Amino acid sequence: MQPxxxxxxxxxxxxxxxxxxxxxxxxxSVEPTSGGQIELGIESKVGSxxxxxxxxxxxxxxxxxxxxxxxxxxxxxxxxxxxxAARVEAAxxxxxxxxxxxxxxxxxxxxxxxxxxxxxxxxLYLPGNEPKFMLNxxxxxxDAVILDLEDSxxxxxxxxxxxxxxxxxxxxxFGAAERMVRINTWPLGQxxxxxxxxxxxxxxxxxxxxxxxxxxxxxxxxxxxxPGRQVHIMPILESALGIxxxxxxxxxxxxxxxxxxxxxxxxxALGVSKTAEGAESLxxxxxxxxxxxxxxxxxxxxxxxxxxxVEGLRSWGERARALGFDGMGCIHPRQIEVIHKAFAPSAAxxxxxxxxxxxxxxxxxxGVSVVSLGTRMVDPPVVLRAQRLVAEARRQGLxxxxxx
Amino acid sequence: xxxxxxxxxxxxxxxxxFVVNAAARRVPTVVNGEPQVPYAGVGGYLPSGRKHxxxxxxxxxxxxxxxxxxxxxxxxxxxxGLRDGMTISTHHHLRDGDVIAVETLRTAAAMGVRGLRWFPxxxxxxxxxxxxxxxxxxVHHIEGSMNGPLGELTSRGGMRGLGVLRSHGGRWQAVxxxxxxxxxxxxxxxxxxxxxxxxxxxxxSACGSLGFALADATYxxxxxxxxxxxxxxxxxxxxxxxxxxxxxxxxxxxxDPKKIVSGTTEITKxxxxxxxxxxxxxxxxxxxxxxxxxxxxxxxxxxxxxxxQYLKEMMKAAGVKARFVRGGSTKYLVELLEEGLTDYILxxxxxxxxxxxxxxxxxxxVASSPFTSYNYHGKGNIASLIDVTILGATEVDVNFxxxxxxxxxxxxxxxxxxxxxxxxxxxTVLAVPSFRDRIPVIVDxxxxxxxxxxxxxxxxxxxxxxxxxRRTDLIEATRGSALPIRPIREIQSEVxxxxxxxxxxxxxxxxxxxVVKWVDGTLIDTVWQVG
Numbered sequence: 001m002q003p004x005x006x007x008x009x010x011x012x013x014x015x016x017x018x019x020x021x022x023x024x025x026x027x028x029s030v031e032p033t034s035g036g037q038i039e040l041g042i043e044s045k046v047g048s049x050x051x052x053x054x055x056x057x058x059x060x061x062x063x064x065x066x067x068x069x070x071x072x073x074x075x076x077x078x079x080x081x082x083x084x085a086a087r088v089e090a091a092x093x094x095x096x097x098x099x100x101x102x103x104x105x106x107x108x109x110x111x112x113x114x115x116x117x118x119x120x121x122x123x124l125y126l127p128g129n130e131p132k133f134m135l136n137x138x139x140x141x142x143d144a145v146i147l148d149l150e151d152s153x154x155x156x157x158x159x160x161x162x163x164x165x166x167x168x169x170x171x172x173x174f175g176a177a178e179r180m181v182r183i184n185t186w187p188l189g190q191x192x193x194x195x196x197x198x199x200x201x202x203x204x205x206x207x208x209x210x211x212x213x214x215x216x217x218x219x220x221x222x223x224x225x226x227p228g229r230q231v232h233i234m235p236i237l238e239s240a241l242g243i244x245x246x247x248x249x250x251x252x253x254x255x256x257x258x259x260x261x262x263x264x265x266x267x268x269a270l271g272v273s274k275t276a277e278g279a280e281s282l283x284x285x286x287x288x289x290x291x292x293x294x295x296x297x298x299x300x301x302x303x304x305x306x307x308x309x310v311e312g313l314r315s316w317g318e319r320a321r322a323l324g325f326d327g328m329g330c331i332h333p334r335q336i337e338v339i340h341k342a343f344a345p346s347a348a349x350x351x352x353x354x355x356x357x358x359x360x361x362x363x364x365x366x367g368v369s370v371v372s373l374g375t376r377m378v379d380p381p382v383v384l385r386a387q388r389l390v391a392e393a394r395r396q397g398l399x400x401x402x403x404x
Numbered sequence: 405x406x407x408x409x410x411x412x413x414x415x416x417x418x419x420x421x422f423v424v425n426a427a428a429r430r431v432p433t434v435v436n437g438e439p440q441v442p443y444a445g446v447g448g449y450l451p452s453g454r455k456h457x458x459x460x461x462x463x464x465x466x467x468x469x470x471x472x473x474x475x476x477x478x479x480x481x482x483x484x485g486l487r488d489g490m491t492i493s494t495h496h497h498l499r500d501g502d503v504i505a506v507e508t509l510r511t512a513a514a515m516g517v518r519g520l521r522w523f524p525x526x527x528x529x530x531x532x533x534x535x536x537x538x539x540x541x542x543v544h545h546i547e548g549s550m551n552g553p554l555g556e557l558t559s560r561g562g563m564r565g566l567g568v569l570r571s572h573g574g575r576w577q578a579v580x581x582x583x584x585x586x587x588x589x590x591x592x593x594x595x596x597x598x599x600x601x602x603x604x605x606x607x608x609s610a611c612g613s614l615g616f617a618l619a620d621a622t623y624x625x626x627x628x629x630x631x632x633x634x635x636x637x638x639x640x641x642x643x644x645x646x647x648x649x650x651x652x653x654x655x656x657x658x659x660d661p662k663k664i665v666s667g668t669t670e671i672t673k674x675x676x677x678x679x680x681x682x683x684x685x686x687x688x689x690x691x692x693x694x695x696x697x698x699x700x701x702x703x704x705x706x707x708x709x710x711x712x713q714y715l716k717e718m719m720k721a722a723g724v725k726a727r728f729v730r731g732g733s734t735k736y737l738v739e740l741l742e743e744g745l746t747d748y749i750l751x752x753x754x755x756x757x758x759x760x761x762x763x764x765x766x767x768x769x770v771a772s773s774p775f776t777s778y779n780y781h782g783k784g785n786i787a788s789l790i791d792v793t794i795l796g797a798t799e800v801d802v803n804f805x806x807x808x809x810x811x812x813x814x815x816x817x818x819x820x821x822x823x824x825x826x827x828x829x830x831x832t833v834l835a836v837p838s839f840r841d842r843i844p845v846i847v848d849x850x851x852x853x854x855x856x857x858x859x860x861x862x863x864x865x866x867x868x869x870x871x872x873x874r875r876t877d878l879i880e881a882t883r884g885s886a887l888p889i890r891p892i893r894e895i896q897s898e899v900x901x902x903x904x905x906x907x908x909x910x911x912x913x914x915x916x917x918x919v920v921k922w923v924d925g926t927l928i929d930t931v932w933q934v935g
Contacts, residue, residue, distance in 0.1 A: 023841065024841065024842075045841055046813075046841055046842045046843055046907075048813040048814075048908075048910040048911065049812055049813055049842075049843055049907035049908060049910060050842055050843075050904070050907055050908065051908070052908050053904060053905065053908065057904075077841065078840075078841025078842040078843070079842070080842060080902065080903055080904060081903075081904040107901065135902070136675075136676050136866055139676065139679060139866050139867060140675060140679065172902075173902075332675065333675035333679075334675055334678060
């Protein structure tokens, strides 16, 4: 170094987490250097088994990103390749590198868009910056997973979570689960949308919706960004104002397929606390169901927060179904099966519905307009409800069992 | 070379000769100076000769009033003639709370004794002080189990002799057959009388069964009982008979009760592990194993505890009762017993306070020993009478061979416990996650062979259940079950696609650091020094 010159202060950019309690994640630091070479240091819990492949993968990312001179250090707690790629990319971006396209090769199957009214009993929330919960989520067979970029992600980690969720959508097989993403509110949500939407999640969950314009701006952005793409949108109503505007929100855009209740927000707005019985939110939830059904949408209930209380969950789920909800959120995989049972029609209900449907079909065949079951006449709305129940049971895969 | 130089110069590592055994594993012909028999297949080696025995003693050499108390542990060790090169045994019923094993070795060090063979029934992380004693040459090598820090030390070549890993049943077999001659057994006892009669189910340091110390009490040249709860003769019940005991030492505390029994044994909260537990319970039901009068063994791991809870609900729903269950007992097994869902608990070791209270008070909760449960050189054992046993593993390979002592990176970190002995159950189930961190559990070939695939029937992971193709009966019985039953290679491929391919080969040297004994005393595999 020439005397008198001032050395540039190296800025160290980092991404990912480290520490004894961290699993399946990697901490990456990137420090610009002037030596004209890449110094890559790897400290990995799985180093003796995957050290070589980590080195190859990371060097390839750095070369693709055009990094010429840097000190890159990894502290790895057994992160999978898509996680390593997301963390390296995040650290490079934070260090000011224009990274180009560092997306990992797609290994997850490409899904056909799901029908508007597919079964959505359970939707498992997965914190968007926590890789370990994502890896095996599909094995618990939720109807949907929600990769969450909003409340479960710290404000300073929105950029890293966005890349992790994008890579997860490209690389993880979520099986039969519908792959949803909860984006942030605008304008942050627009960056989320641009990162994840090309990976084809459906639907997009919009948080804290109070006005129809919040839905419209998301729908417009999707159309602008991905013309011709059919995307499902699920607004989450979390406030008293959102509930008051529920019907308008439901009809804000044809992309909307369901209204979702976010009770923590709405109880806070009412100034009351959430109870296991849910009396404080009964009005809001009924109003939401009514608005959703009036717009021919599904209605999805909030989550049940006490993972240990299986009985409480079961009873909440059964009451939610009785109010007209089609499903609810879950925060732990062990809630899924309980919810599926709670939202399943009972055997007696189903059997009666099947008899009504059979009587209706019989009447149709005979050209009779009045449907009767034994000595009782069955009204058309009852027939319609029975048909819907049978169709729903078929979708849930319950009917074969019952018919047996 | 003077005596001092001779002591300080590191001994040149003995050159080992190897043979390939019936499992195609390379094993040394001689271990710590003793010639070895290579593994010859399951049931392939038949022993001959007579059992080993301790020297004949006379009442004339012991106080007629039965008071065998010695002033201190050191006084007792001196009285028993402790000297260089001897074998000292301890048991692990006090688990991570034990202070007596290390105190014994520390006392030996203070007496200037060197070159000991330590023969514990298991070692624990709290015994890491032994590392220093190995470095000083007080302990030459360990035979039994090398867990955690002691295992890592062994893996890196830090022990003078070769470690010898045995199962609980193999430990009994080795003592009974004379493979291991115990010079002095030190038995930490939660209650004892001055005659040496001892029990584990009472006293401030109660730990339940003392079964692991029975071989030591029966076959050792000298037996020292150490207690912190002395009662007048007789100590009832008497798990250890005073007639085998040379000295009794009374100390303030034999261990930390909080670490002896955890007080709470937690069911796993991990959704993936719960899923594995549920799959196992459904498998046991759907395969027709869960029927009236059946038996099972499940240990204290989180998966096992959750399995018991799932199975319990299924047993209630089907109106099925077990004849006996085997522990490690926990409150969950105790509940089965108290709710009338099993006739008996046969208890090898007691894991929590509910288990300790039950074994002390319920005549249907019975202590078993490695002789009754596990010893392969007996006229049968309980392990093979059990209908289904749930075990863990560090690795299992595509031919269903299991590893329970080393990790895929070659590091020795666990003992065998009763694992090998339990493989003889009617149905052996390995409950394993399909990968840990990034490391696959289903591998092409296990790093260290501990159990041959012909004895491992079912591998249950969160990604599905693989049934050993040899068990056509189980495959047939579960046909039509809703369980995700899949070929083991299919689960392996799925995991490898997720984690980014097969791991690279870890760097292992050609230097042996420990050997793994099969249940009959033959050598089934070698643990190599990590490079």
